[in-house]
Amino acid sequence: MLEALLAIGGLGLVAGLGLAVASRVFYVYVDPKIVAVEEALPGANCGGCGYPGCSGAAGAIVRGAAEPNVCVAGGSSVHTAIAGLLGVEIKEREPEIARPGCTYGLDSADLKYEYDGFRGCGGAVLLDGGAKVCPVGCLGLGTCVRACPFGALSMGPDNLPVVDEELCTGCGTCERVCPKHIITLSSSTRRALREYTTDQCSAPCQRACPAGINVPEYIRCIGEGDYREAVRIIKETNPFPSVCGRICVHPCEYECRRNLVDQGVAINPLKRFASDRERLSGERVPAYRAPETGRRIAVIGGGAEGLTASYFLNRMGHESVVYEGSSRMGGLLRYGLPRNRLPSDVLDWDIEGVREAGVAFETGQRLGRDMTVGSLLEEGYDAVLVALGGWDTQMSQRTPGEVLKPLPGVYLLLDFLLAFREGKQRVLGKRVVILGGGSAALEAARIHIREDAREVHMVFRVPRSRAPFSEEVLEDAEEQGIQLHFETAVTRMMGRDDELTHLELTRLDALHDAPREILAADTFLTGSGRFPELVYVPQAGGGDVEIESRRGTVSWETLVPYAGPCATEATGVFRPGEANADYRAVVEAMGSGRRASATIQRYLSGESVEGPEHMIRANTRVLSLAELEPVSMAPREPVPVPPEEELRADPFLEVESTYDEDQARREAKRCLQCGLICYRRTEGPVH
Amino acid sequence: MSDFLLLFVSAAFVNNVVLVRYLGQCPFLGVSNRLDTAIGMSMAVVFVITLASAVTWNVQHYILNPYGLGYLQTIAFILVIATLVQLVEMFLQKSVPALYRALGIFLPLITTNCAVMGVAVLNIQNDYTFVETLVFAFASSIGYGVALVLMTGIRERLNTAPVLSNLTGTPAALITACMLALAFMGFAGMVQ
Numbered sequence: 001m002l003e004a005l006l007a008i009g010g011l012g013l014v015a016g017l018g019l020a021v022a023s024r025v026f027y028v029y030v031d032p033k034i035v036a037v038e039e040a041l042p043g044a045n046c047g048g049c050g051y052p053g054c055s056g057a058a059g060a061i062v063r064g065a066a067e068p069n070v071c072v073a074g075g076s077s078v079h080t081a082i083a084g085l086l087g088v089e090i091k092e093r094e095p096e097i098a099r100p101g102c103t104y105g106l107d108s109a110d111l112k113y114e115y116d117g118f119r120g121c122g123g124a125v126l127l128d129g130g131a132k133v134c135p136v137g138c139l140g141l142g143t144c145v146r147a148c149p150f151g152a153l154s155m156g157p158d159n160l161p162v163v164d165e166e167l168c169t170g171c172g173t174c175e176r177v178c179p180k181h182i183i184t185l186s187s188s189t190r191r192a193l194r195e196y197t198t199d200q201c202s203a204p205c206q207r208a209c210p211a212g213i214n215v216p217e218y219i220r221c222i223g224e225g226d227y228r229e230a231v232r233i234i235k236e237t238n239p240f241p242s243v244c245g246r247i248c249v250h251p252c253e254y255e256c257r258r259n260l261v262d263q264g265v266a267i268n269p270l271k272r273f274a275s276d277r278e279r280l281s282g283e284r285v286p287a288y289r290a291p292e293t294g295r296r297i298a299v300i301g302g303g304a305e306g307l308t309a310s311y312f313l314n315r316m317g318h319e320s321v322v323y324e325g326s327s328r329m330g331g332l333l334r335y336g337l338p339r340n341r342l343p344s345d346v347l348d349w350d351i352e353g354v355r356e357a358g359v360a361f362e363t364g365q366r367l368g369r370d371m372t373v374g375s376l377l378e379e380g381y382d383a384v385l386v387a388l389g390g391w392d393t394q395m396s397q398r399t400p401g402e403v404l405k406p407l408p409g410v411y412l413l414l415d416f417l418l419a420f421r422e423g424k425q426r427v428l429g430k431r432v433v434i435l436g437g438g439s440a441a442l443e444a445a446r447i448h449i450r451e452d453a454r455e456v457h458m459v460f461r462v463p464r465s466r467a468p469f470s471e472e473v474l475e476d477a478e479e480q481g482i483q484l485h486f487e488t489a490v491t492r493m494m495g496r497d498d499e500l501t502h503l504e505l506t507r508l509d510a511l512h513d514a515p516r517e518i519l520a521a522d523t524f525l526t527g528s529g530r531f532p533e534l535v536y537v538p539q540a541g542g543g544d545v546e547i548e549s550r551r552g553t554v555s556w557e558t559l560v561p562y563a564g565p566c567a568t569e570a571t572g573v574f575r576p577g578e579a580n581a582d583y584r585a586v587v588e589a590m591g592s593g594r595r596a597s598a599t600i601q602r603y604l605s606g607e608s609v610e611g612p613e614h615m616i617r618a619n620t621r622v623l624s625l626a627e628l629e630p631v632s633m634a635p636r637e638p639v640p641v642p643p644e645e646e647l648r649a650d651p652f653l654e655v656e657s658t659y660d661e662d663q664a665r666r667e668a669k670r671c672l673q674c675g676l677i678c679y680r681r682t683e684g685p686v687h
Numbered sequence: 688m689s690d691f692l693l694l695f696v697s698a699a700f701v702n703n704v705v706l707v708r709y710l711g712q713c714p715f716l717g718v719s720n721r722l723d724t725a726i727g728m729s730m731a732v733v734f735v736i737t738l739a740s741a742v743t744w745n746v747q748h749y750i751l752n753p754y755g756l757g758y759l760q761t762i763a764f765i766l767v768i769a770t771l772v773q774l775v776e777m778f779l780q781k782s783v784p785a786l787y788r789a790l791g792i793f794l795p796l797i798t799t800n801c802a803v804m805g806v807a808v809l810n811i812q813n814d815y816t817f818v819e820t821l822v823f824a825f826a827s828s829i830g831y832g833v834a835l836v837l838m839t840g841i842r843e844r845l846n847t848a849p850v851l852s853n854l855t856g857t858p859a860a861l862i863t864a865c866m867l868a869l870a871f872m873g874f875a876g877m878v879q
Binding site: 019 | 746750751754755756759762763766767769770773774777778780781782847848849
């Protein structure tokens, strides 16, 4: 008896003491906060935050590596609880919810075969990517619905997933399980930054739109009578619906599939209809703004491009300020367009919309005179976007004989030569790079060599055999000491304050990992007629070149915004076809303004500033249709015009009017609601 | 040597601890949903069973037997195993954090796993020497791991197969376990 007591008691005592000692010896400090935060998290271990499970997220939150609102599944109550535990404030985050990217179910899409195998998308995708002819079509087997940890997805009647926006937490599980990447997370910021890619469904009109408006969706809203939602959709990628609705060259309408049957849908008049209803109601459709980021961006140029860029930067939560040289905003929209096409009050309404959204306007401020890129960066702007547009508008505002120099170290070749010949301008610098410009470029190069410039470089985009000079002239130039670079583009500028110090040249003949060369240069002469849109950002230390920094100065470098779908070649500060977009139409300027803001956003979040992978460009092949199966004819609604005598009597009267509601609804119903290859196959008359 | 080999095969396959001896059913059904967790669990089981057998053998032969306290075997073993697992957990957390993270959540689960207790008791019942105990314990736990991983593989496939809705989940898993156990019966008689 005693032995038993002693043995077991002894064992227990030894074990207890052992554990007590071990707990001291092997003590590992676990922050009680981590435990508390982990308890506050939902415990679904969905991984939506990007950390391995809730405990991983708890550790990251307490370490400070993640925000208290990192949990996408928990919602604001969880965020507030965690913030309370940590004693910090949380920033409201923009709701992101799942959005299916396919609109035609298995019953209405073209099929390659009948699938009757294992009921899951993962199995169906193994058979030639699924039963649909469309490579980006939803397989309709509900893998995302079963995977959703929050029951926010269900299968609709047409075998497409339907998102319950109330229940969706934006955890992204559906996005991860979808083998075709069709259902994705979406938010207004994401949609504003998006470009159409070959990996997603897009209609011909959407791809044709330089601003990238989701055309079928807003026309569907108009057809259903939800005009304000239509305006909201347009404003996701274009802040000027009333302006665009009047003067857009509407490339979308030429691509409309109805052209294969009768006439394209009146896309632009419908945009005008929806935006005019908003304008006449006087009540703006509110646009979502991401929480304040504390970043400040200066935009130079108050034209369509600058205003668009500042609008989207503002919506991404940055503080954006537009500097405009003249006394009023609008640029060419105000000074270059006839009033009977674009009345001032319409323009003012759209511009006022940008201001009301929170963008600050500074008029009468000219770059190079009232402030410089360097002074703006020194003021603490995180980036300066230059959207000056053409030299022509600049020249109309300058004092005669003055050489324009709005950008540090960048001059117009012709401007310099004219001033030089008149004796009003000396040579510009010691290290000169000249791009393009033919004989004028050679003349400028010779002038600088003669005047003891240390280095003169001429840069050509073409190979030597296709240079605009004969071989003798080239050899002669080389003999004089001019350095020639063929098949090369200028891709980056670097400098300090208002001085240019370096240029980056990139070879164009290599497809990947093109060799880059950094050149010391203080002067850059260009034969181009337009300023490129450029983003100047403070140079981070440890870059390609250490620019010697002095006290009270700021070093910078340039980023080139990625080119939109209109561009075929995208390399270089000054690209072929002049700058980024050539502004045949205001909608192109708006598109590149939005892309410039996307570039800045990508830069600020530390991502690559290239355009998205698989972006559709001018020469990208996209699956489409050459003919339509019988779709009943329906003539296009004529756009109302004022009577001839009224037009004659008043030269400022608008030459076109707006649809009335009936007309708009009828016209909207003509839309075939196209997808990549799907469309509404109308049986019988449309109306 | 061949004795040990036979002992190993016998413990791992012929008398598989989970499918033939019917021990440790809870984690066998509970942790067999995903392969990576199943492998983590198997490793933890190998670790704990081997260690626990070594310690309990010593407790039996140097504490209980000399004083004729064999009837306290169950209580003593539970005490020892529970302490051991906690000790190991603390040790790993401090010294081998990587292994701790891999095995972490499984260790406390095993404290109350009857397979651990079962193997420890079998060692004594079969009158194994210390070395035989080690081999038997290691082999048994390997057998456990094999069964668990096989089960998980089948269940992962079963998840994507059309199963009668009434049977989805645990019922299907139990039927699977039954089939697997029948398959292991094929080893019977290979080694006594």
